[in-house]
Amino acid sequence: MSGIAWCIPQTVFSEDSADSASDSSAAEAKSQTETVASPSSSPAPDNAPPTSEGPTQPPPEKTYFFEGTESPLLNFTFKYLDTMHDWLSHKVDDFGEQADDFFGTDDSFDRTKGSRLDIMTPVRFHSDGSIDTQVKFRTKIALPRTNRRWHLIVSSAEDNIKELSSGGAAGTAGTGNNSPLNNASSATSPQQDDGTNVGLRYALDIAGFTATFVDVGLNFRNIIEPDPYARIKLHYKWQLSPKWYSRMYQDLYWESYKGVGLNSRQVFDRQINNQFLFRSQTEADWKDKDQNYSLSQNFIFVDQVNVHRGLAYYLGWNWNWTPDAPGFNLSSYSVGVNWRERIYKDWMFFEIDPEISFYDDTNFNKADASIRFMLEAQFYDHK
Numbered sequence: 001m002s003g004i005a006w007c008i009p010q011t012v013f014s015e016d017s018a019d020s021a022s023d024s025s026a027a028e029a030k031s032q033t034e035t036v037a038s039p040s041s042s043p044a045p046d047n048a049p050p051t052s053e054g055p056t057q058p059p060p061e062k063t064y065f066f067e068g069t070e071s072p073l074l075n076f077t078f079k080y081l082d083t084m085h086d087w088l089s090h091k092v093d094d095f096g097e098q099a100d101d102f103f104g105t106d107d108s109f110d111r112t113k114g115s116r117l118d119i120m121t122p123v124r125f126h127s128d129g130s131i132d133t134q135v136k137f138r139t140k141i142a143l144p145r146t147n148r149r150w151h152l153i154v155s156s157a158e159d160n161i162k163e164l165s166s167g168g169a170a171g172t173a174g175t176g177n178n179s180p181l182n183n184a185s186s187a188t189s190p191q192q193d194d195g196t197n198v199g200l201r202y203a204l205d206i207a208g209f210t211a212t213f214v215d216v217g218l219n220f221r222n223i224i225e226p227d228p229y230a231r232i233k234l235h236y237k238w239q240l241s242p243k244w245y246s247r248m249y250q251d252l253y254w255e256s257y258k259g260v261g262l263n264s265r266q267v268f269d270r271q272i273n274n275q276f277l278f279r280s281q282t283e284a285d286w287k288d289k290d291q292n293y294s295l296s297q298n299f300i301f302v303d304q305v306n307v308h309r310g311l312a313y314y315l316g317w318n319w320n321w322t323p324d325a326p327g328f329n330l331s332s333y334s335v336g337v338n339w340r341e342r343i344y345k346d347w348m349f350f351e352i353d354p355e356i357s358f359y360d361d362t363n364f365n366k367a368d369a370s371i372r373f374m375l376e377a378q379f380y381d382h383k
Contacts (some may be wrong), residue, residue: 012345064308064342110211110235115142115151116380124353124372140201141350151201153217195221199229211235219255229255245269259289277302293321295328308342349376 066074103308109116117139124132138155142148199217212234219227231253247267254260263285270274270278279300287292298316305311319328336355343350353372358364 042249061306062308062347064344066343067308081344081348087157107142109138110213110233114148115378116140116378118376118378120376122351122372122374127367127369149203151203153197153199153201153215155197156195191376219257221257221263227255227257229253243271245271258287261285261287275304277304291323295319295321310340312338312340314338330360330364332357333364334358347378347380349378350374351376 024114056111062068066078069075109118118137120136122132122134122136126132134156136156139153141154142150143150143152197217197219199215202214204212204214213232215229215231217229221227221230231251234248234250236248238246245268247265247269249263249265250265251263252261253263263283265281265290267282268280272278279298281296281298281300281301283296283298284294296316296318298314301313303311303313314337315333317333318331320331321328334355335359336353341350342348350375351372353374355370355372357368357370358366359368
């Protein structure tokens, strides 16, 4: 063995003594071998240099943009917002059972069985100097002892009840204060009226990928003339192939202000890999009272850059049909990109959405360049 010297005295052994010496030498050699082969048996000194065995582990990926910030002002602000978020989340959920840990578009808002409050502040600046801005909110409160089937719905009122459930076929994804994927959460238009929508929702059936809701309530555009409404919403999803999914949404509604209407939306999703998604979204809306038809087609390419950042590139067209102008006539088209950032934990987001649009009232000769900023907070119990 290397590093071990044996000294055997030159003497004469008897047969018995030779056997004894041989056994003793073997035991001693075994002991020495175990000592050499087990370096952990003798601890390394405290000042021993660190070993370089194994690859260096990269730092963990951030789960939100401001994670690990050392700014005292930001940490103080976020700590205060955390306190407010926890208080509001528990206050909202006190009216019902624990809210589902689910967030996203208006469709995910519908699928949430528990209580939830979303607050949004979209602002869009146009190249002609005009500004579209509004503070918007929506909340659903699961009523107690109803197994989360009855909800009280309160939200900022849109131009008509159809726009409370979808982005509306009259606007491309991104037009006005819209967000390309979050169609109802930012479905505003310059012509919308201020007010509040209050109603009750009953979940008829939520099983697998199918959901059915019945809504009744009042749309308060003004206190003097509240606008009653009723609605039934049908959602259905099915898998066409390992990579293709189809979603269908039907929204039959009535309101005294606009009459009977039907909004239909068909979505096809193609998952390219764990980062990229392609979406085709077709939407149509019909109003019986005005005999108006609207149709929109949007193509969206989603890039999930990391866990706290996503990009959505979109291209969309709108067509309208009216009794004065029969046939579907192109009214606008838009192209843009939506940058959505999770800036704090899993409940605060910020969006930047530059867009270029063309409209029929300028014969599609003048581009309307604009950019939208939106801060969004979602309050619900993340359990």
